[in-house]
Amino acid sequence: MCLVFSSSSVTALNKARLEASLHAHASAINVAKKWPSPYILACGLLLLLSLFIHFFHPLRWFAVAAVSIDILPIALRGIASLRRLTLDINILMLIVVAGAIALKDYSEAAFIVFLFTVAEWLETRASHKKAVLSETGQVVDVDDVKIDTVITVKAGEVIPIDGIVVDGHSEVDERSLTREFFPVAKHADSPVFVGTLNMDGYISVQTTALAKNSAVAKMTRLVEEAQNNRSSTQRLIDSCTKYYTPAVVIVAAVISSIPLITEVKHPRSWFQLALVLLVSACPCALVQSTPMATFCALLKAARLGLLIKGGDVLESLAKIKTVAFDKIGTITRGEFTIVEFQSTSSEVARNTLIYCIESKSSHPMAAAFVEHARSCSIEPKPDSVKEFIVYPGEGIYGEIDGRSIYIGNKRIAARASSETGTFMLLSIRCGVTFGYVFSDTVQIGRYALSDTCRTGAAEAIKELKSLGIKTVMLTGDSEEAAIHAKSQLKHGMEEVHAELLPEDKVKLVGDLKSREGYTAMVGDGMNDAPALALANIGISMGISGSAVAMETSHITLMSNDIGKIVKAIRLARKMRCKIITNITFSLVTKIAILALAFAGHPLLWVAVLADVGTCLLVISNSMMLLKTKNSSSKKCCASSHKTCSGKPKNACGSSSVCGQSGCHDHGKG
Numbered sequence: 001m002c003l004v005f006s007s008s009s010v011t012a013l014n015k016a017r018l019e020a021s022l023h024a025h026a027s028a029i030n031v032a033k034k035w036p037s038p039y040i041l042a043c044g045l046l047l048l049l050s051l052f053i054h055f056f057h058p059l060r061w062f063a064v065a066a067v068s069i070d071i072l073p074i075a076l077r078g079i080a081s082l083r084r085l086t087l088d089i090n091i092l093m094l095i096v097v098a099g100a101i102a103l104k105d106y107s108e109a110a111f112i113v114f115l116f117t118v119a120e121w122l123e124t125r126a127s128h129k130k131a132v133l134s135e136t137g138q139v140v141d142v143d144d145v146k147i148d149t150v151i152t153v154k155a156g157e158v159i160p161i162d163g164i165v166v167d168g169h170s171e172v173d174e175r176s177l178t179r180e181f182f183p184v185a186k187h188a189d190s191p192v193f194v195g196t197l198n199m200d201g202y203i204s205v206q207t208t209a210l211a212k213n214s215a216v217a218k219m220t221r222l223v224e225e226a227q228n229n230r231s232s233t234q235r236l237i238d239s240c241t242k243y244y245t246p247a248v249v250i251v252a253a254v255i256s257s258i259p260l261i262t263e264v265k266h267p268r269s270w271f272q273l274a275l276v277l278l279v280s281a282c283p284c285a286l287v288q289s290t291p292m293a294t295f296c297a298l299l300k301a302a303r304l305g306l307l308i309k310g311g312d313v314l315e316s317l318a319k320i321k322t323v324a325f326d327k328i329g330t331i332t333r334g335e336f337t338i339v340e341f342q343s344t345s346s347e348v349a350r351n352t353l354i355y356c357i358e359s360k361s362s363h364p365m366a367a368a369f370v371e372h373a374r375s376c377s378i379e380p381k382p383d384s385v386k387e388f389i390v391y392p393g394e395g396i397y398g399e400i401d402g403r404s405i406y407i408g409n410k411r412i413a414a415r416a417s418s419e420t421g422t423f424m425l426l427s428i429r430c431g432v433t434f435g436y437v438f439s440d441t442v443q444i445g446r447y448a449l450s451d452t453c454r455t456g457a458a459e460a461i462k463e464l465k466s467l468g469i470k471t472v473m474l475t476g477d478s479e480e481a482a483i484h485a486k487s488q489l490k491h492g493m494e495e496v497h498a499e500l501l502p503e504d505k506v507k508l509v510g511d512l513k514s515r516e517g518y519t520a521m522v523g524d525g526m527n528d529a530p531a532l533a534l535a536n537i538g539i540s541m542g543i544s545g546s547a548v549a550m551e552t553s554h555i556t557l558m559s560n561d562i563g564k565i566v567k568a569i570r571l572a573r574k575m576r577c578k579i580i581t582n583i584t585f586s587l588v589t590k591i592a593i594l595a596l597a598f599a600g601h602p603l604l605w606v607a608v609l610a611d612v613g614t615c616l617l618v619i620s621n622s623m624m625l626l627k628t629k630n631s632s633s634k635k636c637c638a639s640s641h642k643t644c645s646g647k648p649k650n651a652c653g654s655s656s657v658c659g660q661s662g663c664h665d666h667g668k669g
Helices: 007-015 038-050 057-070 072-083 089-102 106-126 215-228 232-261 267-280 284-303 311-317 327-331 348-358 364-375 457-466 479-488 502-516 526-534 547-552 563-598 604-627 631-644
Strands: 150-153 163-167 170-173 184-186 203-207 306-308 322-325 337-343 386-391 395-400 403-408 432-439 442-450 470-474 495-497 519-523 537-541 555-557
Touching (some): 038 057, 038 106, 057 089, 057 106, 072 089, 072 106, 089 106, 089 267, 106 604, 232 267, 284 306, 284 311, 284 563, 311 563, 322 327, 322 502, 348 364, 348 395, 457 470, 457 563, 470 479, 479 495, 502 519, 502 526, 519 526, 526 547, 555 563, 563 604
Parallel strands (some): 322 470, 470 495, 537 555
Antiparallel strands (some): 150 203, 170 184, 306 555, 337 442, 386 395, 395 403, 403 432
8 A cells, every 4th residue: 555645744744854845756856965055065164164273263163153054954853853752863963062062172063063964965865776766768748648548659669658569569678677688579469568668669559557557656656665664673673762862861961960979080071971972872873774775675676576565575585494386377487378179069159158258267278268269260259258257276167148168177077067088089298288168067178288387497496495495386286297397397396286276275385384484485376365475475476477466475576587586585685684784883883982982082073973984884785785786697598598599489498398287277276
């Protein structure tokens, strides 16, 4: 659910001095300021002049002027903080500056204010890349384009809005969205997405979404929503700092009151120690250590074509011990073709009925029937079908012209009160899926369909194993089909469970969680949704997957490359390392400065400089996640391209026909 800010919300935020404003588009917000504000520049100039105090003593008042000019924004935010009955870094800075002025360390007070405001500006500059998700599409006014509008896109132009190709054919570079390095062929009925590049053809596209609901716009919103979903580590740190800052103020007050209660030789050093404690104990770097790393990881994931719904998901993903895979449409392409169709009825009209009913199904097997019908000059008419029902794990049912038609695997025969019979005349080669057709209780057809394994599936399973992750297959196909698929994956799957209903998958995912620990489930069908929801991490296939699976899952792949699951897990583990590094560095720096102060060297400017430097290092360390290169993917793509050159698609490595000697199952495996 996305958050919509009204003008009243913005007013409330501005009362808290949070500088909120409304913008029509996220890309219009200019987050980073190229140059420091005039106040910062004036403060720096006056501070520089005040350093010549040894030559002209009245120059010390320039330091006071520098404080007066640059302290205003800090004071306003501090007052807003007090109104909310909270203590933040602005309050601590005001106390420190006031203490330095009380000790007549005017130059030091000016130096503190200058460093603090410069640090805020540098943080804005450093974190600018995380504020706006770049859209690679050409700037086109598409706000007025309605759904079902037909637009034309010439070669070399960027597709301005999501849609379906209705005329023409071309190759489209989808690298900006999916990070795939080779163009994708597009023809009639192929989906195209905003921001992708039409390379060499002239196509007519019928729009399927408004500009605000395009794939890229949804990606932007999901990343923004994910940023608002704080991780458990971040929530723990935030809850600690809620009590931490007041405690630091109390301790500093106690230290500064020691010279007033007892007789000490150097009371000034106690006051300086209290001020250094306030600065050193400021939790800025600690508070930023988790959200900065989390958001940089979320943005990197989006650039890789992975939509992740929050920091908690990334933290759980880093702990994954087992990954369970659906088969059809996940391990396999889900692009079926009818190898053979055996009619046990002489009535051609009944075959027409089959195609009409299949045209109402979203299952990839159904698409094969519709294409086969059109190749036979039969145009399916879904409107003529009544009482259409999907039986998960079994097949589909529909009524047409008074006939009850059942299509599916051997389980559907029980619903039709019939027998499946045998496939004596059908192809018996490996790598086909068998199914049955019944009209009322009479079997009127049998068929065989073929599918192919996804390129790179075997390599992805192997890489997961190298990360110490167990892989499991959960499929509705027969055991023979599952075993054959396992062999195509070079026997990388450690467990295979076949002939499963959706509820069986849920039970097995629950068993894996209790037995193995953190478990991820990868699927694309509506029937995978319960298992996706139960798993610690649900991963759906964005292009071929159903809307229900995408909604239920925690992670959505923007392409059908399951190798991106490996990238996601590696990214999550790197993020966890960055968070640990950030927290450790923040704490060690604080302890070192405090140790130096208690050893008799309470230098305010050193404390401020260390605090600023730690914040910037935390930001820089987190942003290194954005610069991580995936050279292996380029190498993989290049090698596969070389291997496949001049060969049919099925001739390439792991794209061979995947064993599915099981049955047609509209519930999917």
